[in-house]
Amino acid sequence: MCGITGFKNFSKRDDLQSSLISATQSLHLRGPDHQATFLHQSVGLGHTRLSIIDTSEKANQPMTDASGRYTLIFNGEIYNYRELAATLSVDFYSTSDTEVLLYLLIRDQEKCLPMLNGFFAFAFYDSKAETLLLARDRMGIKPLHYFQNDDFLVFGSEMKALMNYPIPKKIDQLSLYWYLRLTYLPSDMSMLVGVKKLLPGHFMKVSQAGTDIQRYWSLERPDIFRGNYIEAQKETVRLLEQSVERRMVADVPLGSFLSGGTDSSAVVAMASGFDSHLHTFSIGYRDHDFFDETDYAELVAKKFNTTHTTFSLTNDDLLNSLEKVLDYIDEPFADSSAIPTYILSNHVSKHIKVALSGDGADELFGGYYKHLAFQRSGEHTLPNHLIRLLPPLLQHLPTSRSSKAGNLARRAAKYARLMKMSPQDKYWHLASFNLQAHKFLLHRPESGERQFINNILHQQGQIDLNDFLDADLKLVLPGDMLTKVDLMSMANGLEVRVPFLDKDLVAFARSLPPHFKVDKNRRKTVLQDALEHILPKELHHRPKKGFEVPMLSWMKNELLGSIEEIVFDEDHLRHQGIFNPEKVMSLKEKLFSANPGDVHSVIWTIYVFQKWYGKWFS
Numbered sequence: 001m002c003g004i005t006g007f008k009n010f011s012k013r014d015d016l017q018s019s020l021i022s023a024t025q026s027l028h029l030r031g032p033d034h035q036a037t038f039l040h041q042s043v044g045l046g047h048t049r050l051s052i053i054d055t056s057e058k059a060n061q062p063m064t065d066a067s068g069r070y071t072l073i074f075n076g077e078i079y080n081y082r083e084l085a086a087t088l089s090v091d092f093y094s095t096s097d098t099e100v101l102l103y104l105l106i107r108d109q110e111k112c113l114p115m116l117n118g119f120f121a122f123a124f125y126d127s128k129a130e131t132l133l134l135a136r137d138r139m140g141i142k143p144l145h146y147f148q149n150d151d152f153l154v155f156g157s158e159m160k161a162l163m164n165y166p167i168p169k170k171i172d173q174l175s176l177y178w179y180l181r182l183t184y185l186p187s188d189m190s191m192l193v194g195v196k197k198l199l200p201g202h203f204m205k206v207s208q209a210g211t212d213i214q215r216y217w218s219l220e221r222p223d224i225f226r227g228n229y230i231e232a233q234k235e236t237v238r239l240l241e242q243s244v245e246r247r248m249v250a251d252v253p254l255g256s257f258l259s260g261g262t263d264s265s266a267v268v269a270m271a272s273g274f275d276s277h278l279h280t281f282s283i284g285y286r287d288h289d290f291f292d293e294t295d296y297a298e299l300v301a302k303k304f305n306t307t308h309t310t311f312s313l314t315n316d317d318l319l320n321s322l323e324k325v326l327d328y329i330d331e332p333f334a335d336s337s338a339i340p341t342y343i344l345s346n347h348v349s350k351h352i353k354v355a356l357s358g359d360g361a362d363e364l365f366g367g368y369y370k371h372l373a374f375q376r377s378g379e380h381t382l383p384n385h386l387i388r389l390l391p392p393l394l395q396h397l398p399t400s401r402s403s404k405a406g407n408l409a410r411r412a413a414k415y416a417r418l419m420k421m422s423p424q425d426k427y428w429h430l431a432s433f434n435l436q437a438h439k440f441l442l443h444r445p446e447s448g449e450r451q452f453i454n455n456i457l458h459q460q461g462q463i464d465l466n467d468f469l470d471a472d473l474k475l476v477l478p479g480d481m482l483t484k485v486d487l488m489s490m491a492n493g494l495e496v497r498v499p500f501l502d503k504d505l506v507a508f509a510r511s512l513p514p515h516f517k518v519d520k521n522r523r524k525t526v527l528q529d530a531l532e533h534i535l536p537k538e539l540h541h542r543p544k545k546g547f548e549v550p551m552l553s554w555m556k557n558e559l560l561g562s563i564e565e566i567v568f569d570e571d572h573l574r575h576q577g578i579f580n581p582e583k584v585m586s587l588k589e590k591l592f593s594a595n596p597g598d599v600h601s602v603i604w605t606i607y608v609f610q611k612w613y614g615k616w617f618s
Helices: 016-025 081-085 097-115 173-182 229-246 262-271 294-303 315-328 338-348 361-365 369-377 382-387 404-418 423-431 449-456 465-474 476-490 503-511 525-530 551-556 560-566 570-576 581-591 599-617
Strands: 002-009 034-040 043-049 070-078 118-126 131-136 145-148 152-156 195-197 202-207 210-215 254-257 279-285 307-313 354-356 495-497
Touching: 002 016, 002 070, 002 118, 016 034, 016 043, 016 152, 034 070, 043 070, 043 118, 070 097, 081 097, 097 118, 097 131, 097 202, 173 449, 173 599, 229 262, 229 503, 229 525, 254 262, 254 338, 262 294, 262 354, 262 361, 262 525, 279 294, 279 338, 294 307, 307 338, 315 338, 315 476, 315 599, 338 476, 361 465, 361 476, 361 503, 361 525, 369 404, 369 423, 369 465, 382 404, 404 423, 423 465, 449 465, 465 476, 465 503, 476 495, 551 560, 551 581, 551 599, 560 599, 570 581, 581 599
Parallel strands: 254 279, 254 354, 279 307, 354 495
Antiparallel strands: 002 043, 002 152, 034 043, 070 118, 118 131, 131 202, 145 152, 145 195, 202 210
16 A cells, blocks of 8 residues: 555646645655656656555556556555456556556546456546546545645645645534544545545546546445345355455565454454464553453464464553654544554554454444444334333433443443434434534534435435445445544555455445344344354354543543643633633533543544644644
8 A cells, every 4th residue: 555646737836846745755654665756747646655566666656658648646456456457458567456457547447447346546647638537446445635726636645645735724614513523524524625535436537628526336225135144144254255365465474453353353264264374463451451352362363373463552552652643643533543553553564564454344244332222222122111211310320431331321321312313313323422512613514514414324214224334334434444544554554454345245245134234132143143153152242342542541640731731721712713612611520520421532532633733723
């Protein structure tokens, strides 16, 4: 994987070329192996390379064809590049997937996009026709930001690249609202007015006729799978094994993350069949036994005979990495699990250059507690009737994600509120971290909220679990999970591949009926059952843990001084004119109360925003 950036000059600005140099340099951590730029008339392209397939100089980018007419910059991997190469009558100069993609684009232009099995963001330039084609993979695994006005178009793998160009820097109020509500920026939104992200499964073509953005792939509902449950299990395993095999292609050391959960364990199980010396990596939490899953990871490593390494972290390790994480992100992103993801990527990058990951399985097969809550909340059962009576009692119980009892109380309270909602409102209730986000802003966005909601989840009639999961594929996966993994791995020059997001496996999983995914008290049912005789028995039906950074404790202790200075500076809040000072200051009292709930999540979103704002607007 790599970093890409570039521009198309519509006027006679003379500052874009120098901006290209600095924009390319800003992406050096994404591609530490080679860096170069390309200039021709009104177009500039920059590339930083992380060498994975054909590590020789022949595969460096920007890559221009033999005629000199066409040039490509490409971030990602095309797993079926060898099959595609066989369809081309070309005497290849290199053995890279980049060159195969270059000649596919020469032959088919954007029509080749549905043929590609992989993850990518690229820019393809035709110097004769003066056209520029930008494209992004189906699921949004690889990012692509852009800004366009009457004078120029600029684009880049990360916002930090765009910050080097002469773009206006004004906060987008609608994006800020959704960031505060979700803890991340969704869909095509950016924190700056005018900056967008090319949506997954879309391409942009820039020519003398103008700019045209089109969709080449979408989440249209597929036909429901007509086989039985046993057949669904077998097909799930077959497609996952096929996907993992596709992702084993590399000319550099490759291994796998291994958390001890079902998803990463399944990937390791499949990968070990193709590499008898597979390296696997886990992180443990020495100070937080509740979240430590290394025992499960080691069971999997032993069963599949991998060369396993565990990195045991302390609170100090997490705290010491916090500033590095906040310094690297170039838009507010408040998913605190980015911190352990950064640490894991940093350690792993010292051993390998490519890691497999289990990301995407939860969104495809229904792996989160919210999926179970949604499915069960529509049932007319005695437990549901009793839970409706609980809110007066639950409001007096302490709630927290950081303890077993507190987390149970938090979930019960949220579930009780869920019972009274429409299916559509249930989705947004479960997807949101801060349903009162608008109260923290001085200026609530006047328009755009309803349109965005409708784009994610249709608002008419009944919705089922598959509608819920598709909404997660549009919202949570590209906005949160994939953004986190891309940023934190690329900050350490590590490529992360996600077998569960293979196009064939995605299509199959989406065709399965809801009751194959969530049934009674179980989540990811078909995946769990398909792996029952493959994974160690100790992994089956165990509770999902995940990891919560001890943010509540930090804010009362190690981070208190920084929080006071950055979040609870009332004079700064009034001068800044973005947040409601009274509402923000009330968070401090809640933080030190007997029942702080999830107040630390709200404070953290504001803290991350203010750190970002201080870096780019001071």
